[in-house]
Amino acid sequence: xxxxxxxxxxxxxxxxxxxxxxxxxxxxxxxxxxxxxxxxxxxxxxxxxxxxxxxxxxxxxxxxxxxxxxxxxxxxxxxxxxxxxxxxxxxxxxxxxxxxxxxxxxxxxxxxxxxxxxxxxxxxxxxxxxxxxxxxxxxxxxxxxxxxxxxxxxxxxxxxxxxxxxxxxxxxxxxxxxxxxxxxxxxxxxxxxxxxxxxxxxxxxxxxxxxxxxxxxxxxxxxxxxxxxxxxxxxxxxxxxxxxxxxxxxxxxxxx
Numbered sequence: 001x002x003x004x005x006x007x008x009x010x011x012x013x014x015x016x017x018x019x020x021x022x023x024x025x026x027x028x029x030x031x032x033x034x035x036x037x038x039x040x041x042x043x044x045x046x047x048x049x050x051x052x053x054x055x056x057x058x059x060x061x062x063x064x065x066x067x068x069x070x071x072x073x074x075x076x077x078x079x080x081x082x083x084x085x086x087x088x089x090x091x092x093x094x095x096x097x098x099x100x101x102x103x104x105x106x107x108x109x110x111x112x113x114x115x116x117x118x119x120x121x122x123x124x125x126x127x128x129x130x131x132x133x134x135x136x137x138x139x140x141x142x143x144x145x146x147x148x149x150x151x152x153x154x155x156x157x158x159x160x161x162x163x164x165x166x167x168x169x170x171x172x173x174x175x176x177x178x179x180x181x182x183x184x185x186x187x188x189x190x191x192x193x194x195x196x197x198x199x200x201x202x203x204x205x206x207x208x209x210x211x212x213x214x215x216x217x218x219x220x221x222x223x224x225x226x227x228x229x230x231x232x233x234x235x236x237x238x239x240x241x242x243x244x245x246x247x248x249x250x251x252x253x254x255x256x
Contacts, residue, residue: 001017001022001025001026001029003015003016003017003026004016004017004018004245005248009220009234010234010235011234011235011236011237011239012220012233012234012235012236012239012240012241013239013240013241014220014240014241014243015240015241015242015243016243016244016245016248017242017243017244017245018244018245019244019245020057020208020209020244020246021057022244023057023058023206023208023242023243023244024056024057024058024059024060024061024206024208025057025061026242027058027061027135027204027206027242028058028061028062028064028065029061029065030202030204030240031047031058031062031133031135031204032062032065032067032068034132034133034201034202035047035068035069035073035132035133036067036068036069037132038132038133038201039069039072039073043072044072044073044074044107045072045073045074045132045133046073046074046076046129046130046131046132046133047073047074047075047076047131047132047133047134047135048076048077048078048131048133048134048135048136048192048197048200049075049076049077049078049096049100049135050077050078050135050136050137050145050206051077051078051079051092051095051096052095052137052176053176053177053209054137054206054207054208054209054212055099055135055137055206056099057208058135058206059096059099059100060099062100063099063100063103063104068104070104070105070106070107071105071106071107072107073106073107074106074107074108074109074110074129075096075100075101075106075108075109075110076110076112076125076126076129076131077092077093077096077111077112078112078134078136078145078146078191078192078197079092079112079145079146079189079190079191079192080092080093080111080112080113080114080189080190081114081185081186081188081189081190082114082115082116082162082186082188082189082190083114083115083186083188084114084186086114089178090173090178090179092111092112093109093111093112096109096111110122110125110129112160112190112191112192113190114190115190116162116190118190119158119160119161119162119190120160122160122190123158123159123160123196126159126160126192126196126199127159130199130201131199131200131201132200132201132202133200133201133202133203133204134197134198134199134200134202134203134204135203135204135206136197136203136204136205136206137205137206137207137212138205138207138212138215138216138219138230139169139172139215140168140169140172140175140211140212140214140215141166141168141169141172141215142215142218142219142227142228142229142230142231143166143169143229143230144194144197144229144230144232145191145192145193145194145197146163146165146169146189146190146191147163147191147193147194147229148163148165148166148168148169148229149166149226149227149228149229150166150226150227151163151164151166152194152226152229153193153194153226154194154195154226154229154232155195156193156194156195156196158193159192159193159195159196159199160190160191160192160193160196161190161191161193162188162189162190162191163188163189163190163191164187164188165185165186165187165188165189167182170182170185170186170187171185173185175211194229194232198232198236198239200238201238202238202239202240203233203236203238203239203240204239204240204242205230205233205239205240205241205242206242207230207241207242207243207247208242208243208244208246208247209244209246209247210246210247210249212247213246213247213248213249213250213251214250215228215230216230216243216247216248216251217250217251218230218231219231219233219234220234220241220251221251
């Protein structure tokens with residue numbers, strides 16, 4: 001999949017595609033290569049996946065890639081609301097099941113627990129299965145997973161914790177149609193911290209759609225700061241940022 005523009009800011013390679021669909025296919029091709037390489041080297045691959053509407057084209061392309069040996073892949077994900085019922089339409093494990101796991105059968109799926117007391121147990125599980133790949137995105141407030149400003153910590157001492165959700169992050173969930181009103185959105189969540197996400201050998205950041213353009217501009221052209229958590233990827237040499245024309249607008253002109 002050929003991008004329309006390629007560049008690099010500090011340590012971060014960036015590729016821009018005409019459409020969200022092309023972005024998703026390109027990211028899936030790279031993810032599949034990482035998975036195949038891990039399986040070839042160690043007979044197993046461990047991957048961490050994001051959820052949310054911005055990940056749909058990627059997940060669709062990933063499940064359609066017949067080269068991936070899913071029976072040798074352990075799937076983790078990165079966040080879940082505290083206290084949310086497993087069958088709630090906004091449940092992130094349910095999202096992954098609907099958009100990926102109903103189509104492929106991995107070696108194992110380890111959902112993030114929705115209860116605070118399980119944070120340490122999930123951290124131990126992650127450390128026992130070092131991630132080969134983490135596919136994530138920027139939130140509209142620049143967050144990574146649910147590491148929202150002003151609570152994000154680039155040097156967090158733990159890998160999994162309970163966080164209070166920023167109101168803009170909660171509002172994004174309403175805007176994406178996962179909840180009817182802001183009052184319906186939980187105020188706290190379990191999240192993988194930034195050190196946990198970036199511990200993966202390869203980090204793919206997929207950030208399509210015009211609603212992410214402001215976050216992209218701040219993350220790439222503003223200071224590297226926890227006020228815009230996604231900015232840390234500029235200091236992450238094993239990361240790769242995928243944008244489409246809509247999310248890149250205002251950053252590099254029309255990226256032509």
